[in-house]
Amino acid sequence: MRQIEAQGKGVWSRMVEAVGSELGRGTKVAVGISGGADSVVLAEAILRSGGKPILLHFNHRWRGRVGDSDALWVKRGN
Numbered sequence: 654m655r656q657i658e659a660q661g662k663g664v665w666s667r668m669v670e671a672v673g674s675e676l677g678r679g680t681k682v683a684v685g686i687s688g689g690a691d692s693v694v695l696a697e698a699i700l701r702s703g704g705k706p707i708l709l710h711f712n713h714r715w716r717g718r719v720g721d722s723d724a725l726w727v728k729r730g731n
Contacts, residue, residue: 672695681707682707
């Protein structure tokens with residue numbers, strides 16, 4: 654995932670810090686992800702904060718082929 658930082662605001666680093674303060678390093682946590690931006694960002698923040706995300710994919714089937722593509726992307730471990 655490409656890191657996108659709000660210019661001069663440190664949003665990404667604050668998010669990783671916030672997630673890390675809730676989890677101890679090495680803590681396993683189940684994360685339900687659809688492949689959309691919000692769930693992928695959450696999984697990435699857990700990983701970068703030292704947590705160990707266990708990814709559980711859920712395809713809502715609301716977005717047709719786009720959702721199917723997201724499911725494949727998650728399955729491949731991107």
